[in-house]
Amino acid sequence: MSGLFTEIGAEARAPKGLVPFRFREVGGDILLTNFLGDWVFLTKAEFGELARGQLAQGSSLYEKLSSRSFVRETLDEAKAAERIAYKKRFLSYGPNLHIAVVTLRCNETCVYCHASRANMDAVHTDMTPEIGEKVVDLMLQSTSPAVTLEFQGGEPLVNFPVMKHIIEYALARNRAYGKELEFTMVSNLAMMDEEKLAFLVDRKVQICTSIDGPEHIHTKQRILAGGNSHREAIKWIERINKAYIDLGLDPTLYHVEALLTTTREALKYPKEIVDTYVGLGCRAIFLRPVDPFGFAGKTAQIVEYDRAAFLDFYRAAVEHILDLNRRGEQVLERYAAIFLTKILGDEEPNFLDIRSPSGSGIGAIAYNYDGKIFSSDEGRMMYESGDGFFQIGDVFTSTYRSLMKHETVRALVMASIRETQPDCVNCTYTPYCGIQPEHNYRTQGTIFGRMRESTLCAVHKGIQDYLFDKLRTNDPKTVEILRRWTTVRARSHFIHASTAS
Numbered sequence: 001m002s003g004l005f006t007e008i009g010a011e012a013r014a015p016k017g018l019v020p021f022r023f024r025e026v027g028g029d030i031l032l033t034n035f036l037g038d039w040v041f042l043t044k045a046e047f048g049e050l051a052r053g054q055l056a057q058g059s060s061l062y063e064k065l066s067s068r069s070f071v072r073e074t075l076d077e078a079k080a081a082e083r084i085a086y087k088k089r090f091l092s093y094g095p096n097l098h099i100a101v102v103t104l105r106c107n108e109t110c111v112y113c114h115a116s117r118a119n120m121d122a123v124h125t126d127m128t129p130e131i132g133e134k135v136v137d138l139m140l141q142s143t144s145p146a147v148t149l150e151f152q153g154g155e156p157l158v159n160f161p162v163m164k165h166i167i168e169y170a171l172a173r174n175r176a177y178g179k180e181l182e183f184t185m186v187s188n189l190a191m192m193d194e195e196k197l198a199f200l201v202d203r204k205v206q207i208c209t210s211i212d213g214p215e216h217i218h219t220k221q222r223i224l225a226g227g228n229s230h231r232e233a234i235k236w237i238e239r240i241n242k243a244y245i246d247l248g249l250d251p252t253l254y255h256v257e258a259l260l261t262t263t264r265e266a267l268k269y270p271k272e273i274v275d276t277y278v279g280l281g282c283r284a285i286f287l288r289p290v291d292p293f294g295f296a297g298k299t300a301q302i303v304e305y306d307r308a309a310f311l312d313f314y315r316a317a318v319e320h321i322l323d324l325n326r327r328g329e330q331v332l333e334r335y336a337a338i339f340l341t342k343i344l345g346d347e348e349p350n351f352l353d354i355r356s357p358s359g360s361g362i363g364a365i366a367y368n369y370d371g372k373i374f375s376s377d378e379g380r381m382m383y384e385s386g387d388g389f390f391q392i393g394d395v396f397t398s399t400y401r402s403l404m405k406h407e408t409v410r411a412l413v414m415a416s417i418r419e420t421q422p423d424c425v426n427c428t429y430t431p432y433c434g435i436q437p438e439h440n441y442r443t444q445g446t447i448f449g450r451m452r453e454s455t456l457c458a459v460h461k462g463i464q465d466y467l468f469d470k471l472r473t474n475d476p477k478t479v480e481i482l483r484r485w486t487t488v489r490a491r492s493h494f495i496h497a498s499t500a501s
């Protein structure tokens with residue numbers, strides 16, 4: 001970028017009459033973004049004009065900038081204020097995601113386990129029904145009108161009776177609150193049976209699993225004692241999807257969600273991984289890099305890789321997904337969809353790790369099996385690895401108010417406001433981006449983080465560079481597909497819309 005200023009040389013003058021903006025070279029042109037999240041591409045010649053202060057009213061450059069809210073005198077301030085309030089409306093709610101770790105026990109051993117699993121005989125890591133009830137009591141006090149209770153582990157099916165009890169208790173208690181209530185379970189599915197499935201389908205529990213790609217990768221990375229982890233997962237995904245069809249639900253909307261954790265081995269197979277997901281009926285693939293939490297920190301030498309290699313994998317996989325879309329397949333990549341929703345419109349997808357401030361404490365709360373409460377599930381994993389920094393209370397003594405006012409929660413909010421962070425404050429992608437303070441803490445020892453050394457920032461920057469380059473190239477078919485990825489279709493079947501009684 002400094003080359004640009006060398007070209008402009010001594011003639012460079014701060015442009016007058018513009019709103020504050022940030023800029024970055026993308027694919028040979030200059031991308032400008034402003035505080036509203038509006039953006040525009042200029043050629044280098046246009047940018048040179050701007051930097052020499054040659055912005056004549058009525059010129060094509062002036063009109064271009066004005067139409068995208070970059071010109072101060074034509075900016076509708078009231079509308080701008082409205083737009084910002086709309087984008088940040090999540091700040092008016094309390095935490096909507098409540099993660100209950102009902103056990104640490106797990107029947108599979110994974111190379112990248114984030115959750116700090118315990119062996120199957122560690123029954124002392126099962127949540128008790130009493131603790132489960134206290135989790136629900138706290139969750140329902142959230143000022144958010146809609147709450148999701150997500151069951152995690154370990155493997156939540158290991159402690160199924162308690163999970164069942166918590167669901168029944170939450171449904172009963174919610175009659176006094178009338179919140180929109182949803183349940184989600186993250187499971188490897190190997191302990192599923194017809195009886196459990198019938199209960200989960202009846203109580204509208206969304207089911208999410210992990211698929212590492214084709215069978216040879218999945219079974220190598222996820223060891224199921226005495227069984228085949230891939231075959232079990234596939235068998236149950238198909239069975240559950242059929243249960244939704246039997247209920248008359250639209251299979252494009254209602255199906256098992258599957259998540260990928262991209263390991264070093266997986267990087268070799270972008271197309272095969274996408275095809276595996278599409279073959280399972282998945283309409284959304286989340287290409288996430290491996291996390292540094294839990295056991296993954298210890299097994300980093302096996303699963304970790306350079307983020308440039310991840311971005312090569314990401315681009316190859318998304319190009320394949322775009323090709324499939326061009327051939328009529330409706331499938332999207334989740335990271336891209338999150339960023340594009342903010343880039344192409346004013347909607348905020350409220351994905352807690354990619355928003356500013358992040359959801360730590362104010363968007364999500366995690367409850368450990370023993371009743372300890374954390375600002376996020378990653379914070380809970382840090383505790384299981386011996387660092388209790390992110391603990392903000394426990395279900396026995398904490399009140400909802402004390403959790404929200406906890407000094408750690410306040411620090412996490414401050415640390416994740418992008419406009420106040422060194423590096424992010426000058427980054428062109430600030431309007432769309434977000435960072436997990438837990439990731440900074442785990443990898444750099446500070447919740448504030450140094451973004452130019454952050455692997456997560458490298459991923460966010462790389463993905464946004466890729467997406468903006470697609471928008472710059474402006475191929476109508478590709479842009480139409482990217483736009484379609486931002487359409488949200490609500491899965492209302494999963495909502496328990498209880499009326500208070």
Ligand code: SF4
Nearest residue numbers: 424427430433457461
């Ligand atoms: S995290 Fe990185 S990409 Fe995102 S706003 Fe900050 S510096 Fe930019």
